Amino acid sequence: MTDKEVKLIIGALLHDVGKVIYRQGDDRRKHSQSGYDYLKDEVGIDSEEILHCVKYHHADALSKADIDEDDLAYLVYVADNIAAATDRRSSENEDVRFEKTMPLQSVFNILNGNHQSYYYLPGMMEETSERIYPQKEKIPFEEFFYSRVKDQITDNLKGREWNADYINSLLEVLEATLSYVPSSTSTGELADVSLYDHVKLTAAFASCLYQYCQEKEQENYKDIIWKNTKEVYKEDCFMLFSMDISGIQDFIYTISTRKALRTLRARSFYLEILMEHMIDCLLEELNLSRANLLYSGGGHCYMILPGTVKAQQIVDDYLERLKKWCLEEYQIALYVAGGYAICNSETLKNEPNGSYAELFRKVGTMISERKVKRYQAKDILYLNSRRADDYTRECKVCRKIDKVDKEGVCSICRKIEKLSNAVLYENFFLILKGEHRDALPLPGGYALIAEKKENIIKWMNQPEFKRVYAKNRRYTGKQLATKLWVGEYTQGQTFEELADSSEGIKRIGVLRADVDNLGQTFVSGFENAENNNRYVTISRTATLSRLLSLFFKLHINQILNNPEYTMDGKKKETGRNATIIYSGGDDVFLVGEWKDIIELAIDLKNKLKLYTQNTLTLSGGIGIYDASYPIRAIAEEAGEQEDSSKRLPGKNAVTILEDGEKHTEAGLNGKISDGTYKWDTFENEVIGEKYRVLSEYLENFEDKGNAFLYKMLELIRNQKEKINFARFVYLIARLEPEERESTERKAMYRSFSEHMCNWIRSEQDCRQLKTAISLYVYVNRKGEE
Structure with missing residues (x-):
């Protein structure tokens, strides 16, 4: 990389730093001038090539500038225009003005047909975990925040050598400080692209333009860039x-x-x-x-x-x-x-x-x-x-x-x-x-x-x-x-340790899951005929991909370390007993205690829903295995379960505890696993309803009723035969309390038996009950019974 290319990248990355200076107080200068003065006087940059990229990146300043025809400022000017054109598309609001304190809007507001107005909390990237989830309340930036951003940038820029070895270091500083700062605070534009994403894209475009001009042996940027800007936009650069x-x-x-x-x-x-x-x-x-x-x-x-x-x-x-x-x-x-x-x-x-x-x-x-x-x-x-x-x-x-x-x-x-x-x-x-x-x-x-x-x-x-x-x-x-950023959360050194520490049956659980229709979302997720697809731009694709990468590589560590959902509704005081095998740009493979895997899968689903404002969903497969089961077979079978979830209309599903049977969902041509459910059905009906009804009633049995449940499971599997329905009712009737038992026990039985007899009449309820029974037996199973 030549010295000129290095200066161009640095100048492009810093071209909008004046917005931080401008927004921190009563600065009446244009942000290009504010940035120039700040970098020259406070940071101590003496390179005119870098400083010109900051001072002259707007047309009015560039038209009056006394600079050479091959000055890099011309390239940054066009690159900034291209980047701005791909992120600052006009909103429906025609009352155009600037709001210095405006927080960053969420890019998920307009993804996959969404029409919300959510915002991120003001701050820097690593200050609080709550910042990652968009919220309805619009909390403005305060002036002192921009002062803190400026101080942190200053501390990291002072004394730097402005060469290729420090470019990535500069990117790190800008990501840390500007990821939640809006690029534009115009009320006439969407403010859903961060200042970090904007300057990064500007630097990318500037480098490409430079090399395009070099190949054509054209270094008079004033003539080919400044005077013919509209033609440049049509060039395959x-x-x-x-x-x-x-x-x-x-x-x-x-x-x-x-x-x-x-x-x-x-x-x-x-x-x-x-x-x-x-x-x-x-x-x-x-x-x-x-x-x-x-x-x-x-x-x-x-x-x-x-x-x-x-x-x-x-x-x-x-x-x-x-x-x-x-x-x-x-x-x-x-x-x-x-x-x-x-x-x-x-x-x-x-x-x-x-x-x-x-x-x-x-x-x-x-x-x-x-x-x-x-x-x-x-x-x-x-x-x-x-x-x-x-x-x-x-x-x-x-x-x-x-x-x-x-x-x-x-x-x-x-x-x-x-x-x-x-x-x-x-x-x-x-x-x-x-x-x-x-x-x-x-x-x-x-x-x-x-x-x-x-x-x-x-x-x-x-x-x-x-x-x-x-x-x-x-x-x-x-x-x-x-x-x-790496999903590095881990508990347990071996599969055997994870299995031995499991509640109930000594097994490991695995989760394979990925985001539904992500490729389609990247390409066309911002399409919307109502606004003539004005938000289909490279900047939003880049922002979306960066945010998803952060969720699956960084935020997942926090999700596993701070459990929320539990099958029994009781708060879990420690982190998940699980290990991330991989967690990439959109998919995960997790291993852990089998019950923790089920619970963290629901946590992951719920957090992704919150993170993306319900614009993206997850489908996966959960398998429960002996610790000695071959890992290749585990991966293949969990992958097949994930595929079964993907075949459900609308996806957004999980497959667990398959019973070898297939069934047909409405709107689906063909069969899917009997253990495949929509996430909400699994969470609210399989566990939240049927599992908890079983748990609340059978906890009064000394042996937890496992023998009774095995018999019930056998009858449910064959519930289509009328004789088995009668046997099922008889089996439930045998649990009826004797006359001398308490009124409370009798009431519990009536509620339990009514639920069971109602559920046995419905194919869907039977399927869910079958899964709930298996889960309950696993939780209460002793040794290898």
Whole structure:
């Protein structure tokens, strides 16, 4: 990255810092001037190239500026206009004025047909957990808050070297301080895009414009940018690019149960680092920064890149090298597919109507085609010509035929095993050049190791040091690629420990779930014919993806640590006895005590509903297993349960305790599992009604009535036979209290028997009762009865 490119990115990221200064008091200057004076006088920036980007990013100031024709301010001016056009679309309110104290509106207000007016609490990103949930009340910013933001930015910017090594550090500071600050406070525009998202997107566009001009050998930005701005908007300056890792499920779950819990977490984390490393390496080759990254998570990513021939060549070459690396290290187990589409700024704000969705479809189509035709003749010849010293042994962990050590474990599995402790207890992960002992391989001749904080500076002075990632900690400094938000909550070291600590039956529970229709939501979630699709823009897609990534990577830790829902209605005083295997951009895989898994699944569903204002839903599968059950089978079966939930009309469902039967839901062609329910049905009717009726009545039985329930379950399974209905009624009648028993006991029986006899007449109630009985038996089961 050239010095000029670095200055351009920094100038673009800081171009609107004057809004913080302007909003903190009675500042009558324009925010461009406020920002210029602040950066020059208080922060001490002396680079005219950076300062001009701040001072002259508006047309009125730029038209009067005495600057060179190749000044970077021209690029930031256009990039700011493009970014503003994709986030500040006029609202229905025609009374246009500025409201300095306006809080950030929620982007979920207009998602998937929603029509709400919710706001975020004023503040900075990590001040309070309540800020993450939008609320109806509009609480304005106070002037002292902007003073605190300014002070924090100042503390982090003073004394910095303004070079490429500190760009990511600057992004960290701006994310921490500006994520809940609205970009625009105009009452005539929606204020649902943060100032952080706006300046980040501006920097991405500016970098692309710079490279587009460089390829055309045009450096007179005043003529080609300033004087012909409308024509620039129609130029194909940009590329939407996506990468997708195939083979994730097999890579994670193709292991034995030995040390499975830690190994699963380590494998998942390794793939996450792998994706981040691939992103950073490609951006580096393209002379871009992480400002160009729109989204990453769950083995996927999206970026805004220059629409140049050179950029396309670099991307294609990089993908080819990734394929070769995957073949060398993992044969056909892992594959990285990439796709891209060239576009202009009009497309990024959905002009003409429908062009934005078509852009994503083109990218998705290219990825699908490359997955289908992933290997060429030369790749197959390479695989067939490979020779190793020993093909006779199978790794006892991953079952791959490879060279193994004395204990029968291949080198990759051994390194992942050693990484597993670090995933739990270390916060820094270094990328080093070359091979290193116990280090996991990464593309491009790099390796991954975990390290303690006190050793980081020592490594930075070594020639093999490349970059460092911080896990769930925000640090600023040289060559810090980024902090990685990671779902790291864990309780229990092994499946056996989790099973042994379970209430009732000694089993583990697993949850696999993901957001319903997320791909469609990214592409068309902001479409609305009533407003002519004016909010279908790249800025809102970027904001939405960032918020969802934060929910599943960061906020999920808090949800597990602070339980709310319980099956018995009693408050749980400790965190969930569960472990996050992975939690990506939109999906989760959790393992824990079986009852905790059921309860936290409902917590997760409820919190996502609150977080997204009921615009997005979750579907999943919950399985209950013996601790020794093969993890691959667990993953597959839980995945099948998740698929069953997805087949329910409207999705938003959970599948649990399947009984081998199928049934038909209204509006559904075909059959689904008898254990599939809408979340609200499962929470309110299966547990909230039937489970609690059973629990409240049978707790008076010394043996908890398990033998009685087994018999009841047998009759319910065959309730369509009339003789079994009679037997069911007879079974309930046998519980009737004797005459001498208390009035209270008799009343409890009447209520219980009425519920049972009413429920047995309904197929849906019977199905729910069957699940409730199984849950109750599990809670009260002793040993292996």
